[in-house]
Amino acid sequence: MTGAVPFPRDAINAMLERLRGHPFHGPRLPARVTDAADFAATVPLMRREDLLAELRKPGLGAFACPHAVRMNFSPMGGGLAPILHTAGDLAALTAACRTHLDACGIGPGDVCAVTFGYHLFVAGLFYQTQMETCGVTCLPLGPGEAARTAGLCAEAGVTVLAGNPSFALTLREAGMPPPRVFFAGGEPFTGNRPLYAAVRAAMPDTLLIDSFSLSEVLPVARTVPGGTGVHVFDELVYAEVIDPDSATPLPPGTRGELVLTHLVKEAQPLVRYRTGDLTVLTHTAPLHGRTVNLPRVVFGRTDSMVKARGVKLYPSELRSVLLGVPGVTGGHRLTVRTVDGRDHLTLSVAGTLDDATAEAVRRAFKSQTLVSLDALETVDTLPDGPAIADAR
Incomplete structure (x- = not known):
């Protein structure tokens, strides 16, 4: 199923009410929202840089939490950033995980x-x-x-x-x-x-x-027995996908940047948090209570995008295509040129590929990016340079 992802209006509005007096979020948030479109239109996105700017202030700035019972750290912005949980946070995440462990027959x-x-x-x-x-x-x-x-x-x-x-x-x-x-x-x-x-x-x-989480949003999603990809813990987080360039919300089934909102987090709550991760989000029939699905987990980052044939191509997607491919010994580069008035895509790979593997790479590239390669070549070595070279 790729129909509209359910919008947890009551949980979102309860979160907005709780954060009304929050020194960072309060001035940025509306009192209530009616649906997903209203939420996206009236609630601004936040980036990791916004979180780090607060955490670097004395006493962790707006994200100070005197009731936190656990502090871990995560590499961010060239240093280690604190990750805080209250007793309530730990209770909420363990309750959510319990439903998953039950589905796995663990106890x-x-x-x-x-x-x-x-x-x-x-x-x-x-x-x-x-x-x-x-x-x-x-x-x-x-x-x-x-x-x-x-x-x-x-x-x-x-x-x-x-x-x-x-x-x-x-x-x-x-x-x-x-x-x-x-x-x-x-x-x-x-x-x-x-x-x-x-x-x-x-x-x-x-x-x-399989599982997907961020240190600052934990957990996000896991494989559910009988399903594919990973299913979102939607009692903990609300997930959206946006166009990384325009920040416009995208319909289910479209690849874009994952955006996450904490629904019940007490310490360091994040609202419309841009993860920088590329994914596809769909809605499935209920499976052990889960309906929001990332069928391919995440497969890249929103870095140095190049647009060709009307499609946005991201360097980290190339790594996803070539991950574990036998014969790839070094770097890779996608070169976009103009040939006979159209975009021409050449993927150069350091190493050797037999015919069957090369064809598998071509299929994987099209499946990942939705466009076909014009040429796939292998070379002994590649000079230093960007993963995607725009030579138009």
């Missing part, structure tokens, strides 16, 4: 190994908190020391693993028994076909869960 009796980092960053404690709240025994292992970690997982009878896919493969090679459920994060997973296939081969009977 008391399960043992979860958390191999995300715990030092400063948010993921390790995030997974431990939600698991423990649901009665799951947790091993707070963190990343590294694969041989010892694999042995501990075997001894403890681990049934659930949370961590980076690459490290999960290392653990399997070190002798860790395959878990019943694997929560992947920290690197592209379902969008990286070779990596996903390798994990599937290493864990053929494991339920594989």
Whole structure:
């Protein structure tokens, strides 16, 4: 389904009411909105730079929160920015995650190994908190020391693993028994076909869960058993997609920049927050209570766009197309020229591609960008330069 995404009017208006006196948001927000169009027209977008500008003020500026019970950090703007949660925030996110863990059949009796980092960053404690709240025994292992970690997982009878896919493969090679459920994060997973296939081969009977979150918006979406892509935790966040250039809201099924709004966050609430991530948003039939879907998760960033044949092309999309392709040994560049009065697209790739792989790259490029390549060439090396070169 690609029909209109439901607008949570009551939750949005309750959020607007709560933030009426907020020193940052209050002056920017209307008292109420009637629908998605009204929300987009009357509520301004905010960027990461807006958040950072406040956090750099004495006492964290408008985002100070004396009732916060947890402070993690995230790399932002060349430094580390604090990420705050209140007790209410932790209760809300664990309640939302509980519905997902229930759908995955996870609960008391399960043992979860958390191999995300715990030092400063948010993921390790995030997974431990939600698991423990649901009665799951947790091993707070963190990343590294694969041989010892694999042995501990075997001894403890681990049934659930949370961590980076690459490290999960290392653990399997070190002798860790395959878990019943694997929560992947920290690197592209379902969008990286070779990596996903390798994990599937290493864990053929494991339920594989992809996830998408930002440190400042946690969680956003996860794979739901029986679905595709990731489904948004829509009791926590309202998701939109906009044209990155004009900031105009886009209809479902159209690729654009993901914009997120916290619905219940107490510490550091974000409203119409531009993530800079490229995605497609659709509306599905209810699946374990979820209806807002990102079928391809996220596949690029809104960086240095070039428009060709009426389509906006983003450099990071090229990385998505070539991720894990065998034979690609170095850089890549898309060159846009004018030939016989029309845009001509040449993708140059450092490395070697056999005919079947080259055709797969052509298909992947068209699927990703909605336009076809005129030429695909391989070269030994590429000189330094932009990922997309506009030579028109």
